[in-house]
Amino acid sequence: MSVQIxxxxxxxxxxxxSKNYSKVLVLVDEQTNKYCLPKIQSLLPSQFVKVLIKxxxxxxNLDTCIKIWDVMTRHNLDRHALMINLGGGVIGDMxxxxxxxxxxGIDFIQVPTTLLAQVDASVGGKLGIDFQGLKNHLxxxxxxxxxxxxxxxxxxxxxxxxxSGFAEVIKHxxxxxxxxxxxxRLIDWQDNNFSSLVAHSVAIKQAVVxxxxxxxxxxxxxxxxxxxxHAVETFLLNQGKRKILHGEAVAVGMITEAFIAHQRDxxxxxxLEEIEVYLFATYGKVHIDESEIGEIIALTLQDKKNLGxxxxxxxxxxxxxxGYDIPVSKAEMxxxxxxxxx
Amino acid sequence: MSVQIxxxxxxxxxxxxSKNYSKVLVLVDEQTNKYCLPKIQSLLPSQFVKVLIKxxxxxxNLDTCIKIWDVMTRHNLDRHALMINLGGGVIGDMxxxxxxxxxxGIDFIQVPTTLLAQVDASVGGKLGIDFQGLKNHLxxxxxxxxxxxxxxxxxxxxxxxxxSGFAEVIKHxxxxxxxxxxxxRLIDWQDNNFSSLVAHSVAIKQAVVxxxxxxxxxxxxxxxxxxxxHAVETFLLNQGKRKILHGEAVAVGMITEAFIAHQRDxxxxxxLEEIEVYLFATYGKVHIDESEIGEIIALTLQDKKNLGxxxxxxxxxxxxxxGYDIPVSKAEMxxxxxxxxx
Numbered sequence: 001m002s003v004q005i006x007x008x009x010x011x012x013x014x015x016x017x018s019k020n021y022s023k024v025l026v027l028v029d030e031q032t033n034k035y036c037l038p039k040i041q042s043l044l045p046s047q048f049v050k051v052l053i054k055x056x057x058x059x060x061n062l063d064t065c066i067k068i069w070d071v072m073t074r075h076n077l078d079r080h081a082l083m084i085n086l087g088g089g090v091i092g093d094m095x096x097x098x099x100x101x102x103x104x105g106i107d108f109i110q111v112p113t114t115l116l117a118q119v120d121a122s123v124g125g126k127l128g129i130d131f132q133g134l135k136n137h138l139x140x141x142x143x144x145x146x147x148x149x150x151x152x153x154x155x156x157x158x159x160x161x162x163x164s165g166f167a168e169v170i171k172h173x174x175x176x177x178x179x180x181x182x183x184x185r186l187i188d189w190q191d192n193n194f195s196s197l198v199a200h201s202v203a204i205k206q207a208v209v210x211x212x213x214x215x216x217x218x219x220x221x222x223x224x225x226x227x228x229x230h231a232v233e234t235f236l237l238n239q240g241k242r243k244i245l246h247g248e249a250v251a252v253g254m255i256t257e258a259f260i261a262h263q264r265d266x267x268x269x270x271x272l273e274e275i276e277v278y279l280f281a282t283y284g285k286v287h288i289d290e291s292e293i294g295e296i297i298a299l300t301l302q303d304k305k306n307l308g309x310x311x312x313x314x315x316x317x318x319x320x321x322x323g324y325d326i327p328v329s330k331a332e333m334x335x336x337x338x339x340x341x342x
Numbered sequence: 343m344s345v346q347i348x349x350x351x352x353x354x355x356x357x358x359x360s361k362n363y364s365k366v367l368v369l370v371d372e373q374t375n376k377y378c379l380p381k382i383q384s385l386l387p388s389q390f391v392k393v394l395i396k397x398x399x400x401x402x403n404l405d406t407c408i409k410i411w412d413v414m415t416r417h418n419l420d421r422h423a424l425m426i427n428l429g430g431g432v433i434g435d436m437x438x439x440x441x442x443x444x445x446x447g448i449d450f451i452q453v454p455t456t457l458l459a460q461v462d463a464s465v466g467g468k469l470g471i472d473f474q475g476l477k478n479h480l481x482x483x484x485x486x487x488x489x490x491x492x493x494x495x496x497x498x499x500x501x502x503x504x505x506s507g508f509a510e511v512i513k514h515x516x517x518x519x520x521x522x523x524x525x526x527r528l529i530d531w532q533d534n535n536f537s538s539l540v541a542h543s544v545a546i547k548q549a550v551v552x553x554x555x556x557x558x559x560x561x562x563x564x565x566x567x568x569x570x571x572h573a574v575e576t577f578l579l580n581q582g583k584r585k586i587l588h589g590e591a592v593a594v595g596m597i598t599e600a601f602i603a604h605q606r607d608x609x610x611x612x613x614l615e616e617i618e619v620y621l622f623a624t625y626g627k628v629h630i631d632e633s634e635i636g637e638i639i640a641l642t643l644q645d646k647k648n649l650g651x652x653x654x655x656x657x658x659x660x661x662x663x664x665g666y667d668i669p670v671s672k673a674e675m676x677x678x679x680x681x682x683x684x
Binding site for chain 1: 420422445651
């Protein structure tokens with residue numbers, strides 16, 4: 001898989017001219033239709049097919065897939081067609097899933113337009129949709145033909161969305177690069193050079209994914225902060241108006257999972273505090289009620305890293321270092337969430 | 343992928359004891375629940391989960407997948423679970439698709455119980471479901487962990503079903519083994535040694551699939567008889583009560599596509615007649631009205647071998663030899679269907 005960090009005005013024409021696709025379909029949501037498609041429209045074949053879906057994680061389900069597959073079918077897309085996923089993680093994950101299952105798979109490329117998708121979702125071939133409120137419960141592993149990352153798209157984002165994506169940048173530092181973490185944590189998050197951070201995160205993610213594409217082992221460290229993070233995200237998504245962004249949930253996950261690591265003497269109190277102070281300062285505190293802890297813990301039972309009835313975490317073993325396949329008890333999770341609530 | 347032709351009472355326990363699955367789920371339909379599950383029940387872990395669906399091609403759709411994914415979710419199946427698909431092509435294709443997309447893929451094995459599934463669907467990793475009446479329109483390529491073929495299951499079939507599966511046996515002879523064809527065509531189809539025919543067909547299919555797993559080239563010859571065959575099958579399926587079995591449709595496809603090959607001087611008149619006489623004697627003639635030809639031809643536009651607007655066939659270039667990626671015009675298809683109608 002080729003990941004290119006370059007202006008889309010050069011990377012996309014180069015990619016398209018290297019192939020001979022029978023048709024090109026572009027998947028966009030309301031946001032990217034308005035702010036991003038105009039930037040690439042002139043680079044596409046004039047007869048391209050547009051599929052426009054509503055924005056948001058709540059669209060990432062089978063009903064929306066059915067709409068996408070329907071458009072593909074009505075336009076008689078054959079196996080030699082290309083799908084371009086222009087958007088954030090929802091567009092990339094769901095579009096990639098639809099492309100990978102249409103006629104047993106057609107080519108697709110990811111053009112991630114959010115910081116979150118650029119540093120995380122677009123790289124590594126995890127595709128999927130939510131099912132019965134469970135995140136990415138249905139999906140496949142399938143690499144896109146290319147990932148075309150243009151950091152200029154980050155400028156189309158709101159501060160909130162940019163901050164959400166930034167959580168994955170922090171995660172990559174925390175599991176693999178303590179030096180970078182020591183640079184980043186000393187400045188206000190907004191003062192970073194985002195182009196350089198995108199390249200840094202993509203390099204870490206690519207290295208890990210290449211080592212273990214199907215997540216049999218080491219790739220699980222990329223899931224640090226995501227076991228409790230996903231559970232909190234799913235729980236609040238199902239509460240309607242309390243929905244939070246992915247990175248905000250991952251920040252909760254990183255704090256609570258750092259706490260568990262500290263309780264097991266895997267990281268020191270100083271390290272826990274360093275993480276916690278920075279993340280609370282950057283993300284604030286998500287309101288969770290003590291009475292909701294049980295339901296959140298129950299959701300971790302659906303985590304994909306589990307084995308049998310056992311919930312398995314990736315846990316820091318120091319900043320810049322992460323272990324995986326570590327069984328964690330419900331009591332430990334409860335204590336960590338109580339600690340977070342304060 | 344390991345394909346084993348052996349009594350299920352030895353092959354299944356050997357497979358299960360070689361792995362350490364967290365849970366085992368068995369997918370059956372009304373038929374295999376009644377006639378086949380009793381033969382393997384004692385070989386399974388006592389806590390196995392059963393998913394029972396209705397029989398028939400009309401069940402091979404997203405609605406049924408949702409039911410299957412729902413049971414998998416409710417039983418908290420993790421990534422280390424196994425799905426056993428006990429049944430014909432519908433069970434194998436759809437069960438394999440559900441397993442391959444649940445949590446981005448869990449292990450599954452195929453235990454084909456029909457002749458059709460034993461000689462065709464279970465081997466080669468093509469999985470999928472119908473969508474908007476289009477056959478196998480959604481799916482993935484994914485190899486099962488094992489294919490356990492027990493020819494004794496053939497005895498549970500009706501004559502009609504057995505004959506349907508036999509069409510794929512004929513197809514394998516016709517595209518790759520003229521000597522076998524010259525043996526088979528001289529005796530009544532029911533007088534064959536089916537265990538030996540299953541082994542013969544599986545060997546041909548495996549060899550072709552290994553050469554070209556994703557159907558970029560030579561694998562397309564396995565689709566001989568299926569371009570018009572699928573179109574006829576889909577057309578009649580959508581007519582409700584005129585539904586025919588897959589092999590019956592493939593017989594129509596083999597006759598009409600042999601006619602096209604003859605028209606192009608790829609096979610002789612003697613060869614066409616040899617094929618036609620045998621297939622009409624074995625399968626009879628499916629009633630198609632002249633006025634329906636247009637709709638049938640329109641359905642070939644959705645064939646997965648197509649490129650752009652062009653419908654591409656695999657065509658015999660002699661008995662025992664087959665070409666592929668051959669564009670065929672609507673006029674040629676019309677003439678072939680008119681020839682079939684007679």
